[in-house]
Amino acid sequence: MMLRIDERDLRSKLNEHRSLIGYGSKGDGIANIVAGLFYIPTAWTFAELPMRARCLFAVLGVVIIALGVASIVCKGLTSEKLYKEIESMNRRASSLIAVKDGMDALSNRYLTYYDEQWNCWFLPNHRSFDSYEEDKRKLSSYLSSEFKIPSDDFQMRFVGTATSTKFSTAHNEERTYDYRLYLASVIRIPDAWDAEGEFAIESKKCKWMTVDEMLNDRKIYAINRDVIQMLKDLI
Known part of the structure; x- marks a missing residue:
């Protein structure tokens, strides 16, 4: 499986665990403790060594023991655990x-646009932002700028979430998607949209397309039937 991860996300994940990386394995920790225990008695066994040298050996032994204990007790991150966390970032x-037409309570049609790259009709969409507040604010701006709807002409609310793992026909691999669904009710439909x-x-x-029309479209069904099912279930 090939992982495609945003560089900023990867750097953030590695930086999050930087204090846990680099202590070595538990075997290294045990070896350090044994070595440290050897240094301390050695410092006092060789009486011919100057007092300063013996103190230095003793301090070095204590430091090595501390590093060994840290490797065993404090180390909470293994290479396997780090890989799993990085792998989990391979999500969209x-x-x-x-x-939706907010003036028609019975309307079951939703706005779609044709994506030239996918050759398919999609709901308006955007990459999610971390917080729901920021996500909603950015989506409102996206809807206004890309679909030319003044922000005062629609009301948006969060509906729900869904997670789907499916085969990506465009990338020829299995991918996991975390979806957030919002409903935007347009209270003043532009003339051209009629x-x-x-x-x-x-x-x-x-x-405009109904849910049934989307499900009956073979291309939409092949690419985004999970999205349409979420739309059908949540709204």
């Missing part, structure tokens, strides 16, 4: 927006 955190079928929002090709 994505926030999705179900954009068109039947496809319409353009600047360079984006868009259209």
Whole structure:
């Protein structure tokens, strides 16, 4: 399996554990304790050594013993544990927006856009941010700038989360995705959005789709049936 991890996330993870890395194995710790115990009696056995040298040997022994104890007791991170934590970073955190006509309570259509790279219709989406407050704020800005909806013309709320592991057809490998779903109710629909079928929002090709229409689209079903199922279950 090939891991694709953001460099900033990897550096942050390694920095998080930097105090636990580098003490050596438990075997090294035991060896250090034995060596330290050897230094201390040695310091007082050789009477011909100057007092300063004997004190130095004793202090060195205590330091080596302390390092050995630290390796055994304080070391909480093994190479396997670190690998598992890095492996867990091989997840995609994505926030999705179900954009709905807020003026029609019975509407079951959601805004989708056509992604040229995937050749598929997607819900508006963006990489998730750490906190939900920041995530919601960034998504509101994204929806306004990319889909030209003034922030006063829609109301957004958090709906729920889902985790899905699936085969990525674009990357030819299995990936794990952590989804956050938001519902954006548009209270003033732009005139261009009233068109039947496809319409353009600047360079984006868009259209309204129901959940059933998404599930019946073979490309959407192959790539994002887990997303559509989450949409169906949570809203």
